[in-house]
Amino acid sequence: MTFANGSTIVTDILVGADGAWSKVRPLLSDATPTYAGRSMVETYLYESDTRHPATLALVGGGSMTAYDETTRIGLGVQRERADTLHSYAMFDQPLDWFDGIDFKDGPAAARTVAAMFKGWAPELVALVADSDIPPIFRPLYGLPIGHRWEHVPGVTLIGDAAHLAPPDGEGANWALFDAGQLGNAIAEQPKDIDAAIRAYEAALFPRNIDTATAAGAYYPDFKPLNGSVQ
Template sequence: MNAPVTVVGAGLSGLTLARVLHLNGIPATVYEAEASPSARAQGGMLDIHDYNGQLALEAADLTDEFRGLILEGRQQIRVLAPDGTVLFDRADDGTGGRPEVQRAELRQILLDSLPAGTVHWGHKVGSARTLGDGRHEVAFANGVTLVTSLLVGADGTWSRVRPLLTAAIPEYDGTSFVETYLYEADTRHPATAKAVGGGSAGAHGPDRGIAAHRERGDTLHAYVTLTESLEWFAAIDFTDPAAATARIAREFDGWAPELTAFITDADTPPVLRPHYALPIGHRWERVPGVTLLGDAAHVAAPNGEGANLAMLDGAELGTAIAAHPDDLETALAEYEEAMFARSTKVALETAEFTESLSGDDPAPRLIAALGGQTP
């Protein structure tokens, strides 16, 4: 094909697609709402799995670059009791198949692998509409308008491209993270650093939990999880960090101080991250000239698979287009059928696992899922 593929969104899925297309001599242009690669923080650690995310990086011919980003030892995982007792501790022996990297660094190797000018920054989609004959028009907030014969929405949970394919809208799944950081943890927060260990650790109670992982250096990144309604969180003034911290901390009365330090002693204001999801099994009828990747297609509650699935989506769509450059509808149909099946399987497994952890003491079931036994 001669006309460039139009990709909306310069996250992991859109960039992986652009990279695989580039390797196959197919031009792509990526439009990103953010003003620059460093316009906002890109999140924390990602475990990249050998059965999906690493396959995508192999298709993108970036395995060596990826290996250079791996933070050794971060596959260690601990399960803690709310009182801080270590219930399960599995060391990182290098065989886990889920090495950890920083999301921003992974995104950067994808950006660096593309020809200059591939990504057009500062292009926030205002609207998108179907013109017929497989063509679509995208109007950006900066006044730019384009028409394309292949539009790919890689623009996340609140995709502006998704309505061209489906009326489905993500809904709140009942849980939220409150995100915090501890910096220079080994010296400034030694008890908490010791509790987390060299990789990740989590403590879980009924409808709540604290999970943390060690990022590059001695930064600890924590996700405080609460199963509460959006109205419950709306009653907390997150513009007042001290008040918000005190309110969240009350939900963990009696927990070990080395764990609640992620709330009470955080070096950053608490940030609310509600979880939204599309219906399990979400799919759409084939619409000529447009498709979706990653969270735009199948956003789900956090399950450790989102980034991996997103990159595999991008790699498989790029491979399908390269295999059928003169029959894009065949390429899109092949990609979508595989993507629908894969994302549905993961969503069902996640729902089953989440349900298995319900109850007063989820730790034994979590430890069993990790292949261990409760002491």
């Protein structure tokens, strides 16, 4: 492995835990993430108990989502510590639909995105219009449902590097679970690491299909591998 600073290492086991745009994945698979048909715009409201009490009251103590089937836009927001509201404006649109939004100009981007929610309750529009950070563009990508690879000795993947799916709250959880399962497999066969990795992969490939299939039913451009789930 060669790192950005020029240093190198040689290792017997390489685990790609490097996310959606994994540099390790090409050693195993030629699959690349594809756009899932939805993008989000991330915003924050801080100190909302005093600065945005009406919005905070609407969200409540947990999270909420509002979605308009006609315009294909929505808002998802969750309450975090210190009365922070962490929000995502959702748009089921192709990538070029966002070309007219200048995300390098934070205030202008906030105004443009907020204007798309014309007619919505002002308590909800405030999540975007009054954002305390410049809005962040978050296009969603996924690997084909059923992504798998032919075993390569000494190399494997965990988390989004292995089974990237549009966010449903499970990405980090699955990465931690994968790591635990791989660790258990190695602990059970410490003298045959290759067999341990094979056992881990045999369980990995089918394990996340249900979650990815559920995402695929919602995200219009997120398709199974070769049109079917293996």
